[in-house]
Amino acid sequence: MSEEANPFESLQEQIDDAAAFLDVEDDVVERLKHPERVLELNLSVDMDDGTRKRFKAFRSQFNGDRGPYKGGIRYHPNVSRDEVKALSGWMVYKCAVVDIPYGGGKGGIVIDPREHSAAELERITRSFAKELRPLIGEDQDIPAPDVNTGQREMNWIKDTYEKLEHKTAPGVVTGKAISSGGSEGRVEATGRSTMLTAREAFDYLDKDIEGATVAVQGYGNAGSVAANLLEDIGANIVAVSDSSGAIYREGGFDTAAAKQFKRETGSVSGYDQADEEMTNEELLTLDVDLLIPAALENAIDGELAQDVQADVVVEAANGPLTPEADDELTGRDVYVFPDILANAGGVTVSYFEWVQNRQRFYWTEERVNDELERVITEAFDNLVEAYDSHDLPNFRTAAYVVAIQRVVDAYSDNGNWP
Ligand SMILES: NC(=O)C1=CN([C@@H]2O[C@H](COP(=O)(O)OP(=O)(O)OC[C@H]3O[C@@H](n4cnc5c(N)ncnc54)[C@H](O)[C@@H]3O)[C@@H](O)[C@H]2O)C=CC1
Numbered sequence: 164m165s166e167e168a169n170p171f172e173s174l175q176e177q178i179d180d181a182a183a184f185l186d187v188e189d190d191v192v193e194r195l196k197h198p199e200r201v202l203e204l205n206l207s208v209d210m211d212d213g214t215r216k217r218f219k220a221f222r223s224q225f226n227g228d229r230g231p232y233k234g235g236i237r238y239h240p241n242v243s244r245d246e247v248k249a250l251s252g253w254m255v256y257k258c259a260v261v262d263i264p265y266g267g268g269k270g271g272i273v274i275d276p277r278e279h280s281a282a283e284l285e286r287i288t289r290s291f292a293k294e295l296r297p298l299i300g301e302d303q304d305i306p307a308p309d310v311n312t313g314q315r316e317m318n319w320i321k322d323t324y325e326k327l328e329h330k331t332a333p334g335v336v337t338g339k340a341i342s343s344g345g346s347e348g349r350v351e352a353t354g355r356s357t358m359l360t361a362r363e364a365f366d367y368l369d370k371d372i373e374g375a376t377v378a379v380q381g382y383g384n385a386g387s388v389a390a391n392l393l394e395d396i397g398a399n400i401v402a403v404s405d406s407s408g409a410i411y412r413e414g415g416f417d418t419a420a421a422k423q424f425k426r427e428t429g430s431v432s433g434y435d436q437a438d439e440e441m442t443n444e445e446l447l448t449l450d451v452d453l454l455i456p457a458a459l460e461n462a463i464d465g466e467l468a469q470d471v472q473a474d475v476v477v478e479a480a481n482g483p484l485t486p487e488a489d490d491e492l493t494g495r496d497v498y499v500f501p502d503i504l505a506n507a508g509g510v511t512v513s514y515f516e517w518v519q520n521r522q523r524f525y526w527t528e529e530r531v532n533d534e535l536e537r538v539i540t541e542a543f544d545n546l547v548e549a550y551d552s553h554d555l556p557n558f559r560t561a562a563y564v565v566a567i568q569r570v571v572d573a574y575s576d577n578g579n580w581p
């Protein structure tokens with residue numbers, strides 16, 4: 164395994180690759196490659212046993228030209244300043260590629276949530292929210308869930324913020340529980356956009372999604388929903404995995420039953436419906452029609468990419484391919500549909516949630532899903548139009564060409580340039 168890629172450097176390389184096809188001044192490109200500000204915190208929080216622990220935390224506000232900063236909060240032991248910077252930058256271009264009126268931000272705490280009680284996690288989250296208070300707000304910066312956070316954490320943040328501000332402000336975070344201003348369809352939205360991207364991609368490439376074999380790395384929120392919705396449109400989910408390992412079934416999994424097994428036991432490993440257990444590396448190199456990395460960054464590096472046998476890769480995770488992996492797969496005509504489109508359903512339905520919060524008027528799940536489908540299919544069409552008309556090397560570069568142009572237009576229309 165080669166040295167782990169720095170996700171922030173990967174983001175910068177992706178921007179450079181696309182900027183080469185655009186008429187944008189070098190100093191503007193330089194601005195597009197760095198966050199506007201990064202907050203670094205040391206949270207000091209009481210544990211259940213009476214001791215006090217320190218937790219490093221970050222919030223990066225990358226770019227606000229198109230609207231308030233927007234992006235999730237991650238709880239993971241590997242969270243780092245550069246990871247958060249990269250994730251916040253990917254949010255900028257994600258919001259731009261689906262054309263929703265947000266900039267990009269991201270936050271995280273360096274923590275293994277499995278080592279903490281719910282009461283400790285609540286104190287840690289509320290402490291983070293208190294520190295974030297001056298930076299966040301309905302028109303300022305709007306956090307949301309990411310890896311190892313969900314409705315519970317978002318509700319703690321909202322409640323802390325509202326108490327300190329002495330007002331209701333449900334739109335200060337998205338991904339909340341339905342009972343307190345969450346949107347129908349938000350939990351499934353990320354996986355839904357992955358399914359929609361895969362469906363459109365197969366159609367564009369003249370391939371049949373019905374009967375297509377699919378491997379999904381990472382069976383969490385994004386991966387399990389994508390698998391389930393792809394099964395609904397006839398795909399055959401032959402392999403799924405989580406951090407404990409991978410399972411394979413030639414005839415395809417009942418994805419809901421596999422998810423139930425994971426919910427009950429904590430992992431997919433040991434599921435008795437599987438024909439065999441395998442490693443994550445074996446899953447990523449299976450000879451399948453569609454591969455969906457849905458775990459973390461750098462899942463496929465340049466070396467592993469040499470062994471990838473899938474025809475199409477649709478990225479549910481943020482940054483699962485290193486730039487070297489991209490080059491390798493582009494060189495072998497493996498079609499990669501990028502994260503900033505394929506997982507944009509999460510932030511798109513977050514936007515719908517925020518709109519509903521601002522209007523105090525709530526939509527049906529059917530309306531949410533219909534609007535999401537419209538946004539993703541339009542974004543897909545814009546992306547392939549850029550790919551075809553500019554003769555671009557791959558779909559990632561096409562997505563960045565569309566997105567960067569939109570950010571630059573907003574910046575210049577705001578009177579900032581030249
Ligand atoms: N939750 C959301 O709304 C959004 C999530 N994403 C991205 O999707 C990806 C996954 O996020 P979620 O599904 O929300 O997180 P999650 O915490 O629900 O699931 C992550 C899954 O990946 C598995 N995993 C971790 N390391 C792994 C490894 N090395 N190999 C295989 N599996 C591994 C975990 O066991 C878990 O099942 C992340 O990159 C996240 O940033 C992107 C857009 C929105």
Ligand SMILES: O=C(O)CCC(=O)C(=O)O
Nearest residue numbers: 234235307309509510513
């Ligand atoms: O829903 C959101 O606002 C952001 C989700 C997110 O963090 C992501 O798309 O990576």
